[in-house]
Amino acid sequence: EAVRIYRQLxxxxxxxxxxxxxxxxxxxxxxxxxxxxxxxxxxxxxxAVRIRRQLxxxxxxxxxxxxxxxxxxxxxxxxxxxxxxxxxxxxxxAVRIRRxLxxxxxxxxxxxxxxxxxxxxxxxxxxxxxxxxxPQAEESVRIYRQLxxxxxxxxxxxxxxxxxxxxxxxSEDRSCEAMxxxxxxxxxxxxxxxxxxxxxxxxxxxxxxxxxNAAKASGVAPDTALLExxxxxxxRVNPAERP
Numbered sequence: 001e002a003v004r005i006y007r008q009l010x011x012x013x014x015x016x017x018x019x020x021x022x023x024x025x026x027x028x029x030x031x032x033x034x035x036x037x038x039x040x041x042x043x044x045x046x047x048a049v050r051i052r053r054q055l056x057x058x059x060x061x062x063x064x065x066x067x068x069x070x071x072x073x074x075x076x077x078x079x080x081x082x083x084x085x086x087x088x089x090x091x092x093x094a095v096r097i098r099r100x101l102x103x104x105x106x107x108x109x110x111x112x113x114x115x116x117x118x119x120x121x122x123x124x125x126x127x128x129x130x131x132x133x134x135p136q137a138e139e140s141v142r143i144y145r146q147l148x149x150x151x152x153x154x155x156x157x158x159x160x161x162x163x164x165x166x167x168x169x170x171s172e173d174r175s176c177e178a179m180x181x182x183x184x185x186x187x188x189x190x191x192x193x194x195x196x197x198x199x200x201x202x203x204x205x206x207x208x209x210x211x212x213n214a215a216k217a218s219g220v221a222p223d224t225a226l227l228e229x230x231x232x233x234x235x236r237v238n239p240a241e242r243p
Contacts, residue, residue, distance in 0.1 A: 002024045002027070002028075003021070003024045003025060003028050003044075006020045006021040006024050007021055009021075018051050018054075018055060019051075019052075019055060019063070019066070021051060022047075022048045022051040022052050022055070022066065022070065023048075023066075025044045025045070025047050025048040025051070026044070026045065026048045026069075026070060026073055028041075028044045029041045029042070029044035029045040029048065029073060029077065030073070032044060033077060033080065038077065038080055038081050039081070041077055042074075042077045042078065042081060045070065045073050045074040045077045046074060048070045048073070048074075049067070049070045049071060049074050049090075052066050052067040052070045053067055055067075064097050064100075064101060065097075065098075065101060065109070065112065067097060068093075068094045068097040068098050068101070068112065068116065069094075069112075071090045071091070071093050071094040071097070072090070072091065072094045072115070072116055072119050074087075074090045075087045075088070075090035075091040075094065075119060075123060076119070078090060079122075079123060079126065084123065084126055084127050085127070087123050088120075088123045088124065088127060091116065091119050091120040091123045092120060094116045094119070094120075095113070095116045095117060095120050095136075098112045098113040098116045099113055101113070110143055110146075110147060111143075111144075111147060111155070111158070113143065114139075114140045114143040114144050114147070114158065114162065115140075115158070117136045117137070117139050117140035117143070118136075118137065118140045118161065118162055118165050120133075120136045121133040121134070121136035121137040121140065121165050121166075121169060122165060124136065125168070125169050125172070130169050130172055130173060133169050134166070134169050134170070137162065137165045137166040137169055138166060140162040140165065140166075141159065141162045141163055141166055141181075144158045144159040144162050145159055147159075156188050156189075156192065157188075157189060157192055157200065157203065159185075159188060160184075160185040160186075160188040160189040160203065160207065161185075161203060163181040163182065163184050163185035163188070163207075164181075164182060164185045164203075164206060164207045164210055166181045167179070167180075167181040167182035167185065167207075167210055167211070167214065168182075168210050170214075171210060171213060171214040171217065175214045175215075175217035175218035176214075176218040176220065178210070178214040178218075179211065179214050179215060179218065179220065182207060182210050182211040182214055183211060183223065183226055185207045185211075186204075186207055186208065186211060186226055186227070186230060187226070189203065189204055189207065190204075190229055190230060190233075193230065193233055194229070194233055197233055197234075197236075197237045198237070201234070201237065204230060205234075208227065208230055211227075
């Protein structure tokens with residue numbers, strides 16, 4: 001309904017309402033994707049990119065950040081449909097835009113650049129281009145590490161996510177090397193998971209699974225002292241399930 005309203009308004013006053021229409025299209029795309037209606041979600045995400053590309057051509061300072069966000073969304077939609085080469089192109093464009101923005105205003109746009117680098121690393125890895133994916137993930141780790149030194153509460157969970165991406169890429173070919181970044185991610189995220197378990201459960205589960213898979217692949221015993229606090233939190237939050 002929001003999309004219908006903004007579409008009608010944008011037809012009457014495009015200068016005023018096209019940005020709102022693009023935002024609502026992104027929201028609708030996310031809702032459709034969550035319901036598994038991926039082709040419909042893709043159409044909404046593509047329209048949002050077209051609108052924001054047009055707006056960014058007219059006013060780049062105002063709309064390039066939004067275009068980069070929509071490109072990341074579109075990349076994820078394409079990847080979910082198996083259209084990985086197209087997804088990669090969108091992710092690469094998002095990184096190029098955010099790198100330029102971060103050079104101009106690092107305090108505002110470095111976090112966005114790091115997020116897009118993670119996305120690009122995942123896209124490259126999904127295509128089997130892991131040697132190209134790894135430097136993207138490592139750059140994201142460096143950026144988030146720098147940001148977390150300045151504002152740990154804001155950026156340590158993002159650093160943990162980037163370490164997971166790096167570890168997951170390494171685990172494909174170098175399982176032993178993967179264990180260190182994944183273990184560090186668990187150490188970093190555990191205090192946050194303890195304070196707000198529901199907010200961080202999905203990320204912690206993904207990191208823990210990656211760590212256990214890397215340990216199994218490399219023939220190394222998992223660090224029980226590292227994992228016991230995490231398991232205890234999972235059991236406390238949902239005693240009926242054992243992660």
